Amino acid sequence: MNMSPDEPLWQWEFLILNRTILFTWLIMGLLTCGSWLVTRRLSTSARLSRGQNLLEVLVSGLKNQIQDVSQQDPGPFLPFVGTLFLFIVVSNILSIVPGYEAPTSSLSTTAALATCVFIAVPIYGIASQGLADYLKQYLQPSFLMLPFNIIGELSRTLALAVRLYGNIMSGGVIGAILLGFVPLFVPILMQAFGLLTGVIQAYIFAVLAMVYIASGTQATHTLSEQPEENSKPNT
Amino acid sequence: MDSNTVIAAVSIFTAGITIAIGSMGPALGEGRALAQALSAIAQQPDEASTITRTLFVGLAMVESTAIYCFVISMILIFANPFWNYFLQATPK
Numbered sequence: 001m002n003m004s005p006d007e008p009l010w011q012w013e014f015l016i017l018n019r020t021i022l023f024t025w026l027i028m029g030l031l032t033c034g035s036w037l038v039t040r041r042l043s044t045s046a047r048l049s050r051g052q053n054l055l056e057v058l059v060s061g062l063k064n065q066i067q068d069v070s071q072q073d074p075g076p077f078l079p080f081v082g083t084l085f086l087f088i089v090v091s092n093i094l095s096i097v098p099g100y101e102a103p104t105s106s107l108s109t110t111a112a113l114a115t116c117v118f119i120a121v122p123i124y125g126i127a128s129q130g131l132a133d134y135l136k137q138y139l140q141p142s143f144l145m146l147p148f149n150i151i152g153e154l155s156r157t158l159a160l161a162v163r164l165y166g167n168i169m170s171g172g173v174i175g176a177i178l179l180g181f182v183p184l185f186v187p188i189l190m191q192a193f194g195l196l197t198g199v200i201q202a203y204i205f206a207v208l209a210m211v212y213i214a215s216g217t218q219a220t221h222t223l224s225e226q227p228e229e230n231s232k233p234n235t
Numbered sequence: 236m237d238s239n240t241v242i243a244a245v246s247i248f249t250a251g252i253t254i255a256i257g258s259m260g261p262a263l264g265e266g267r268a269l270a271q272a273l274s275a276i277a278q279q280p281d282e283a284s285t286i287t288r289t290l291f292v293g294l295a296m297v298e299s300t301a302i303y304c305f306v307i308s309m310i311l312i313f314a315n316p317f318w319n320y321f322l323q324a325t326p327k
Contacts, residue, residue: 065288159296162303163298163299163302166302170302170305170309208295
């Protein structure tokens with residue numbers, strides 16, 4: 001049984017091509033070409049093309065979700081969080097295509113995505129409240145909490161990576177095991193369940209990234225303005 | 236029993252124990268969270284979207300512990316590092 005899409009398919013000297021890289025580029029090409037084709041001729045008339053309708057629904061839905069989670073203007077967060085969501089959701093949904101293996105079932109891809117979030121949190125935080133205020137947040141209750149805040153930052157990145165990897169990988173592995181002893185119908189049900197899990201995991205990844213970024217951008221001034229924001233998970 | 240058999244038996248047993256205990260706790264926690272969220276929605280149907288989103292995020296966090304246990308048991312069964320080491324060390 002094939003556990004990981006990271007095994008090399010083709011090798012030329014030091015260049016290694018594996019399924020993770022191949023399918024990642026495929027998805028990137030698909031997303032880029034798709035949005036280029038749609039945005040080539042946009043119209044404001046009453047009759048929209050199907051592609052434009054789809055993209056408008058996606059973008060405005062993402063904007064609303066980001067607005068709800070962060071209680072801020074979604075503008076600066078939309079490109080980053082939207083890209084994360086679209087990439088993960090497309091890579092998970094395509095797993096119904098035979099021969100395809102989701103790049104998110106490799107720990108390298110999910111670790112890379114989680115690293116992007118790990119880097120984006122301080123960037124957005126510093127951009128919105130300045131370096132000193134952002135760093136002060138690590139000393140929040142008292143300076144004794146500094147190591148725990150840093151550990152929390154690292155461990156949530158690890159959790160983000162392992163959660164997505166484990167969910168998508170488990171779908172593939174359980175499907176492969178079931179194919180061994182009940183080859184009829186049951187693997188199809190597991191595939192359908194895997195599609196559901198894939199979409200929910202993409203949503204959760206995007207929402208958690210947004211929650212982390214929002215907690216970095218607004219931690220100091222919302223404590224006085226909106227006390228109910230404390231109930232948000234921030235670990 | 237040679238050492239390889241011992242490793243195999245212990246790995247399989249531990250994988251079973253890992254997934255059993257590791258799914259019990261998150262299942263209880265998720266059940267509690269879901270029950271609380273349902274009663275909150277029943278009391279305040281207007282806030283259903285916020286409650287559902289927070290519930291999803293919370294469930295994902297609870298679930299990640301179960302996912303760790305799953306990954307560990309998969310490693311124990313399919314990618315056990317000690318297995319390869321002792322296969323090399325044992326004289327054929």
